[in-house]
C-alpha cells in the first residue's frame with residue numbers, strides 16, 4: 120500500500136522525534152526545528168516507518184493516509200536510507 124505523508128507544521132513542536140526515528144522521511148528546519156517532509160508518498164518499509172513516526176509524534180502533527188489508486192501524487196523513488 121502506498122501512503123501519503125502529511126504534516127501540520129502549526130501543531131509541530133519541533134521535538135525532532137520524526138527526524139530521529141525516520142531520517143530518510145523527515146528533517147527539521149534550521150530556524151525553529153519544525154518538520155520538513157523529505158518523502159511525500161511511500162510504500163513498504165518506508166510506509167511502516169511513516170506510520171511509526173506518526174504514532175511517535177508527541178503533538179500528532181504527522182498523519183498518513185492511503186494514496187488512491189490512479190492518483191497523480193508525486194512518487195519519490197529515493198532510497199530509504201540515503202546514507203547507505
Ligand code: SF4
Nearest residue numbers: 131132134135137176
Ligand atoms: S515528531 Fe512531531 S512535533 Fe516533533 S518535529 Fe516531528 S512533526 Fe514536529
